[in-house]
Amino acid sequence: MVGIIIMIRVDCSFIKRTQDYPCKAMRRQVLLFFLVFSLTSVFGQVSYSIPEEMEKGSLVCNVARDLGLDIKRLKSGRARVHSGDSAEYIELNRDRGVLLIKERIDRETLCGDTTPCALLLQMILENPMELFRITIEITDINDNAPSFASSEKRFEISESAIIGSKFVLEKAIDADIGTNGLQSYSLNPTNNFALKLENQADGSKKVEMILQKPLDREQDQHILLLLTALDGGQPRMSGTMQITVNVLDVNDNAPIFTKPVYKATITENSPAGTSVITVRASDKDGGSNGEISYAISNSKRRLSDLFQIDRKTGEVIVIGQIDYEKTKLFQIDIEATDNGGLSDSSKILLDVTDVNDNSPQLKILSKSDAILEDSPESTVIAMLSVNDPDSDR
Known part of the structure; x- marks a missing residue:
C-alpha cells in the first residue's frame, strides 16, 4: 500500500x-x-489465527487490550476497521474493544490453494490520527471430502494387453489443504490391476492403473473395481469412483505423447477461439485400435471452463476469460486414449502474460x-x- x-x-x-x-x-x-x-506512521500491529467457518458474531480477539488502547480512545477516535476487499468479514465493537466475525469465512472461497490464507486489516483512529495493522490468518478445517468429477469410468481393454500396461485414472479433488487435503488412494480388488501414484511438480499425484496379471476374456468379461480417495483429516473423509473394465480382444500398443511436458504462452484477455497449442500422440496399432482421442483431465481447478481440446486434432483453444491478475500459470493435464482403452498422459505449462487492463x-x-x-x-x-x-x- x-x-x-x-x-x-x-x-x-x-x-x-x-x-x-x-x-x-x-x-x-x-x-x-x-x-x-512510511512504516514509521504505523503505531502498532498484531497478528491472530482463527479457524474458518466460525459462527457470525464469534469473538476473534480483544484488539484494544492487545494494542494497549483504552476503550475511551476507541470511541473518541471513532475507531473503525478498513479492509482492502469488498467483502467485510470482520467488524469492530468499540464498546468492548473486540473484533467479531461479521460474515462466515470459507477459507477455500477466500484463498483457494493459496497458503497461508490471511485477512490484512487496518484500524484507523482520529484526533490524533493513528493507524494499526491487523493480520488474521484463516486456518483450514476438514470441511470438504475428496470427490471425483465422475462417479464411474469405463475401460475397454484387450485380453492381449501386456503386463505393465498403464491406464490413466481421474484425479480426485479436495478443496482443503495440508493434512486435511487429499492424501492417498486405494484400488480394490487388486487381482489384475495395481495402483501407481506419481508425484507431480504442482503437488498433485498422477494416478494410474497398472496391469499386473494377464486378462482372460473367457474367464472374466467384466471386472469391477473401486477407486477410493482419502484425506488426512480427523475423522478422515473419502470419495469413490466405480471402474468397469470390459475385456476385449487385441490392442497391443498404447498411445505415446511426443512430449512429456508442453510449454506455451498466452496473453490475458485473449478472445474465445484463440489457439493455445496443438499436442500430438502416436499409436503403433493400426485400424480402430490406433485411433486416438484427446481430453483434458480433471483437476482441482475447473480448467474445462477456460480451455477446450479438439478430441481428434489435439488443438487446445480458449473458451473462457483469462485473467493474469487471478492466474499467472496454468498446468493443464491431458490424456490420449485409443479405441482399445490404452492411454497416456502429458501436461501443458501455460504462462499468462500481463496487459495493462x-x-x-x-x-x-x-x-x-x-x-x-x-x-x-x-x-x-x-x-x-x-x-x-x-x-x-
Missing part, C-alpha cells in the same frame, strides 16, 4: 492586526509537502475536516491508499 501525507504550514509572522479586522492584512504562506507514507484505484482511508492554524509540521491530515492489480510497469 502507498499512502500520502499532506502537511500544511501557515506563516502568520507578517500579520498586522487592527481593532475591527484582526487579520485583514494577513499574509499567508502555505507550503504543501507530499511525502511517501487495470486502472489505479485510490481510496481515502481517513481525512480531517478542519485544521488549526497553529498545527505543527508533520501533522497528519489525511491517509490514502493506492492499488493497481497489474504487474511491473
